[in-house]
Amino acid sequence: MSTTAAGWLEGNVALITGGGSGIGRAVAERYLAEGASVAIFGRDAQKLQAVVDASADPSRMMAIAGDVRDADALAAAVAEVVSRFGKLDTVVPNAGIWDFNRSLTRLSAQELGDSFDELFEINVKGYLLTVQAAWKELVAANGSVVMTLSNASFHPAGGGPVYTAAKFAARGLVTQLAYELAPKVRVNGVAVGGMDTDLRGPGSTGLEDRKISESFARSEITGNNPLIPLHHASVDPVDFTGSYVLLASAANAGNITGAIIPADGGIAVRGF
Numbered sequence: 001m002s003t004t005a006a007g008w009l010e011g012n013v014a015l016i017t018g019g020g021s022g023i024g025r026a027v028a029e030r031y032l033a034e035g036a037s038v039a040i041f042g043r044d045a046q047k048l049q050a051v052v053d054a055s056a057d058p059s060r061m062m063a064i065a066g067d068v069r070d071a072d073a074l075a076a077a078v079a080e081v082v083s084r085f086g087k088l089d090t091v092v093p094n095a096g097i098w099d100f101n102r103s104l105t106r107l108s109a110q111e112l113g114d115s116f117d118e119l120f121e122i123n124v125k126g127y128l129l130t131v132q133a134a135w136k137e138l139v140a141a142n143g144s145v146v147m148t149l150s151n152a153s154f155h156p157a158g159g160g161p162v163y164t165a166a167k168f169a170a171r172g173l174v175t176q177l178a179y180e181l182a183p184k185v186r187v188n189g190v191a192v193g194g195m196d197t198d199l200r201g202p203g204s205t206g207l208e209d210r211k212i213s214e215s216f217a218r219s220e221i222t223g224n225n226p227l228i229p230l231h232h233a234s235v236d237p238v239d240f241t242g243s244y245v246l247l248a249s250a251a252n253a254g255n256i257t258g259a260i261i262p263a264d265g266g267i268a269v270r271g272f
């Protein structure tokens, strides 16, 4: 007798910001494999379309170009998703940049201010605007939000002060929005650890073309690192997608809101 295992997200419709690369792309492909229809939103239309074209089922995927700092673009994206797939169940605010561990002492006051503004606009305000654009559809669908957080949402040394403050702020959004949007919409997060991705820096500090995968700092938080109890853990974003599936699944996480899964190799076990 043959059996076909149903995916955990059959019939789900998801919108993922920053879905053209890294963990956003990996989550998009995993959601697709679990039976969802998925829209990926990001700045580079060609990059997004290439991801759709390379996907296992392009008929259940769509690319939408826009910037997460642009409320109108996000509202239009939500409308496009609903027009194409009929509803919106899951939103993954994920688009972000990193500060490449630039410490307070290495930045001029001008650089500190400019990189703060740029990074918070994308990593914090971008998350807020994404949820604001989507909440009515999420209420209608009894849906949920799954935010990409970071080890830097809890611990030092995952970035400099600007990135760490932004990721702590995003953690605040999970708590506050879980409270505000209950009981119709669940809001949770996945605090991922270091991954080998395309993650860039702020243009205001000249780091927009540098990737975390090329960074010396990255090697301190990934790979064979004794500071991470599961230091054999993979840095491939694909291996971080399971928590996103669980939290998006109403059948499996219908009573979970305001929660953050630390998918970071167990940094907290060591107390750092």
Ligand code: NAD
Pocket (backbone or CB within 6 Å): 017, 018, 019, 020, 021, 022, 023, 024, 041, 042, 043, 044, 066, 067, 068, 069, 094, 095, 096, 097, 098, 122, 126, 148, 149, 150, 151, 192, 193, 194, 195, 196, 197, 198, 199, 200, 212
């Ligand atoms: P990535 O660069 O591969 O993915 C981020 C995506 O966001 C890119 O496709 C980029 O084009 C897009 N993006 C950036 N700014 C945007 C904007 N203003 N509007 C629209 N799209 C924009 O990097 P990633 O590592 O997959 O990053 C995704 C998330 O994971 C980020 O929130 C990051 O802070 C978080 N994170 C990454 C790591 C890591 O080690 N890579 C660790 C912890 C958390």
